Amino acid sequence: MQRVSYVLSALLTVLWFAPLAAQAPSGTVQGRVIDQATQQPVAGAHVSLGGKAAITRADGRFVLTGVPAGSDSLRARVLGYAPIAQAVMVRAGQEQTVNLVMTAQAVALTEIVVTGYGEQRAGNITGAVTPLGREEFNTGRVITPANLIAAKVPGVQVIDNNEPGGGLTIRVRGATSVNASSDPLIVIDGMPVGTGAGGGLSAGRDPLNFLNPDDIENITVLRDASAAAIYGANAANGVVIITTRSRSGVPETGPQLEYTSSFSTSRVTRLPSMLNAAQFRAAVQQYAPQNVGQLAQSSTRWFDQVTQDGFGQEHNLSLANNLGDTFYRLSLGYLNQDGILRGTTAERVSLGLTYQQRLFDDRLDVRANVKGSRTDDQFTPGGVLSNAAQMGPTQPIFDPGTSTGYYDWPGNTLTSADNPVAILALATDEGTTYRSLGNVHAAYRMPFLETLRANVALGYDVTKVDRTSFTPSVLHSQRKTGTNGSDFRQNPSMTNTALDAYLNYVAPATFMPGTVDLTAGYSFGESSADYPWFQATGLSTDVLGGNGVTTARTVQNGLDIQESRLISVFGRLNYNIEDRYLLALSLRRDGSSRFGPDNAWGTFPSVSVGWRLSDESFLRDVGGLSDLKLRGSWARTGNQAFANYQQYAAYRFGDTQAQVQFGNTFVPTIRPNAVDPAIKWEETDSYNVGLDFAFSNHRFTGSVDWYTKDTKDLIFTVPVAAGTNLSNFVTTNIGTMKNTGVELSLVARLMEGRNDGLSWNATFNASHNSNELTSIAGSVQEILVGGVAGGVGTTIQVLQPGQPINSFFVYQHIMENGKPIYKDVNGDGAINEQDLYADLNKDGVVNVADRRALNSPDPDWILGHSSYLSKGRFGLSYTLRAYLGNYVYNNVASNLGTYAEVTRASPYNLHSSVLETGFVTPQYLSDWYVEDASFLRLDNIAAEYRFDWQGRPFRVFGAVQNAFTLTGYSGVDPTAGLNGIDNNIYPRSRTFTGGISVRF
């Protein structure tokens, strides 16, 4: 492979010239550099003597050969430590050992940060990278790893799903795509998971739930493209690197057993506001007197019937032992958490094993990780929330006259609501996910060239899922639609394998000042997945439940095989002159199976520079300034996270329900699909300028970043000229998008070293992103998206050039006294859009041309603040989060806040907003339902107390999550999912957790 050999030969050229031997009498000096405070080795220190220089290895060791004989100073220098010098007498032909002890000055700068295919000192990073360690993670009941960093990282939005373990969405610096994924790449212990962006396969909840948060040491977010670009065609949405717990920080004091146990209870905080029985009856009497006869005399609060207090427990047991050359850690975890909706449970059993071994005089460093888990998810069956909203509060729960014992709406018509309690009792929906991720990483320090390390990493990621939903034929919904029971099961499985091989060379540069850190390698990733499923409907009997297929009217099944491959070569150069001038170049070339032969390969370069201004003479003596670094970068990254096989002219089989009758036989069909054989990845060009600063001896630190990201070749499914392709829409690269933003993060040790022992660390971050879809295609002015409940095919959002993606697309409702009007303004005898909405284009008629894009679900600003207080044995921490300028469409109000819903053949209950608006016909497209959902929330607050008992360290802790939310939004939750459409979303809960932890 030509490209690889090119990179390799370039690298070797550099290496060959490195060890130029001196001819004069010389000796050898070797030794180890350690941190004075921690007694841990200091890696990456620049050690020099008599014109020779070396960089200390991970174990702090250095070797200087060919040092001219004589007396000289051995100097060591590394970022964040005070430089030191020690007099040494070098004797010709002799080897001597000199150990150096360095004193840290700025711990934050010395922190080792994992980046793609390597690690770097925090202070020398030229991109926008945020590492978070265990002590900074969110506390309480955390099922999904991404929740650990919610509100902690500037520019990173973790979008909640209130369901326990429910799928989280992470957005790093806004969405870059419409139809491909905007999820970041997830890398666990060096192995990318999933098939690109996102976390892989699951039974329905977050795919990363397989990873026990208690096993996670560190999560690093590569926010800007220059840092992420080493991941090429998968990097456009940022990279989240998760590192599991390993040797670091575990003392060599023998086996360490740790047990943590916690119990929690969750309570619902807010539910949709529906009419009570008396209000409902009054509405039916006034607007649909013909339906009064259907009303019963009960007073049922249906939402109370479907919610519960959710109990949970979690137990984690781990055994770790650091034996010097050998380290192992075994962990076991168990979690069980009920949701606040009846029927919801998340259960996880997880197992983790980490083994590290140094071999051959520490030349070979092997790390092996295996993580495995089984998650059992019980889902609240579909329709429970919507029917709890729709079901009339006048109706009873039970009815001894029915075959199920549950009350069914009389008339049994297509439009009547179903009894949500009956659905809960009779239908089941459950999933099981088995997943294991494992990898072996071997790093070998070459004997002929100490500064060269060869790395090979092999990994696998296997997932097997079972999702079974069973809806019995006796259920009202099944009888009214004639479905007569259904049994649906899908069993997808996915196997991903990855191989990374790369060389890493770190040494002082020979011909010029500074040090070079070169990485070059090859990566191969393959994914193979099967998606078998079957569905039986029209069940003859319900006796087997979801466990088998009885005689069924229709049995459908299918199998889909999805395979993909990504092959890459990559290289990176970090060049560092005295920590003052920093340069990083990277280049990745990706070949993806997702694109046709003409576009299979893409090149993704990046350049970033850093300049430590505080080391310049003009700033060196500025009072209070401890560090000041200016960063700038440009990078090109790609996004290939969309469906496989898009470039193939595929024929799709029709199913047995879509056959054609020829005479007396039915013929199945095949259909050629519209195709663009030249489809390729989306491409983002990013610029980032940042400033890192520290004052008062690093007591106050922070950074400011400004970025802009231009994405082109967006993949859209767009209309094509009739007759030119095989459908009216084809998926192709068309369209551009821009994200621009600023980010600020501050860290302050507000109180420390006080006599009373009180310390207070605080962090604050703020980020602003503005998204604009700059173009789609010449032919398309807008694409309607954001389907909502109400009507058929009603959409509330738009993709429109010049607007943020998914902007709400609504009419301007004319307001009077703070309320939307509802009256016959033009006197034509009907109340319709001509009366209620503003004629914005002044053409005398209100029609679709008067809908306009207004606000977007994305917040203008995301603010986060965390504090960590401690005094003696007590600790207290909390995290506050605020969104400003995010909008939510209250779909429950728009769909059910209209008296039309009681004039149905069987009336639905109404949203209480109807009392305010008086709408008789639905106004789905009114801007009145698009609400400012800015909020301030105490995400979590936690307290702990540490004590020793019988010589064992104990920790007792308690936490409250979602302690309070301040918002003007009238619906259930201002963080209503990704798209800002609040249509019977899972209600948010407040969770109280208490637990204890002990080490043996």
Place this chain on the structure above:
Amino acid sequence: MRLNAPKALAVAAALLMGGAAACTDTTVEPKSTVTEANVFNDPNSYLSFLAKVYAGLAVSGQQGPAGQGDISGIDEGFSQYVRLLWEAQELPTDAAVIGWGDVGLPEMNTQQWAATNSFVVAMYYRIYFQIGMANEFLRQTTDAKLDARGNVTPALRTQIATMRAEARFLRALSYWHAMDLFGGVPLVTDADALGATPPKQATRQEIFDFVVSELNAIIPALPPASAANYGRATGPAGSMLLAKVLMNAGVYAGTANYAGALAALQPVLAGPYSLASNYRRNFLADNHTSPELIFAVTQDGLKTQTWGGMTFLVHASCGGDMNAADYGIDGCWWGLRMKPQAYNLFSAGDTRGDFFFTRNQSVAVTSIGNFFAGIPAPKYSNLTSTGARGSHPTHVDTDFPMFRLADAQLMYAEIVLRGGGGSRAQALAYVNGLRQRAFGNASGNITDAQLTLDFILDERGRELLWEGHRRTDLIRYGRFTGGSYIWSWKGGTQAGAATAAFRDLYPLPANELVANPNLKQNPGY
């Protein structure tokens, strides 16, 4: 631990890296999807592909009743061919209203659509989906392609020749709909490459000429009418289509050609068809057994499911005090009623109106949205002629009778009256034959003096109510737009008002004008 193997390890690492680097093949072929490269390895694919061209009329996508839709940009159930065609042909006329408020639908009742109307847009793309499928079938079955594949037996080759004629029939059918509804549209054929530059706009006359020449070329090659060929385009179906095109030659090409229409109609009238003894037989779940159907779009409750088509027509016609079970279905959609002018065409004793549902329904359509305003005409039913329910309570077995003998007989009568030839006595006999079936006896028969063009239009309004012909008929009579015939809600008011003549054509989709800069919008839009 001190093993003396570091050099070996270094070599192993180098080999591993080198070996890995050798793999640069990014090709991963799809496994569970077939592609152009291998689909025709199975000779059955030809018939399955042809079946898709038919399926484009019957269902909305590759999954029944919904899923993997053929066209995008509209709710899949709305996008079904027969449903869109029916709405375009019936809602703006004196025959029907639909009560739903889905965006774009209310304007269809009142001739007030705009170039962005999603139902007009979807009709356009549905037509071109059909044309695209037929063209691709023809491209994939050229002699050169068949030779190249080398697995086509002589017997299959003969069958493919017939299939090609059928695909051309279906393409001609859709081009007929295109020129009837939209006028001059792009003429794209199998001679044009896929994915090429946007096509040029043809005139309505050019489309007309193309359709006529295509039909003349393929009618001899189409399969004969027989029970085994039910659902397929037979020779008489080709003749019927040609007759319908020529019948409206004055509208499409500016020069009437009733003589040509008569010539085309003769093989249909002489064909193996006869009037069903019972009028309703043509509209029930077992209407495939009716001897009267010349070409039907087939539906089946279990095997040909859609949310459009007859599922739509049966369910949407049901509402109010009607009992869904009386129509063999599981629920009513509360949509379709007649405008009063259609209802008033029927006189007492005419059993073609027996199924109208009048309880608690008003004749006047005081409000389009209120199902109780206007008389529902549940002409189509999912019960069979023996009263049994169809195979599925939601998706009906009833086929859509696109062409049937009664239509041909009324066309004959109209041609005679318009001086296109034929026998006036035969014309009267055809009309009275239909009247006798409708009245059960001779009481409804008309005299020769009563046989006028106006009578024929009214009789078509009765006999062919809600069968998707009304708009074309009214345009041929010059009464669809303008003020010569006003009906309720024409122009947007309950009393009705004159509409502008440009509404005789639907607008080309606004987006299409941007996607294809060669296109010129129809006047008035």
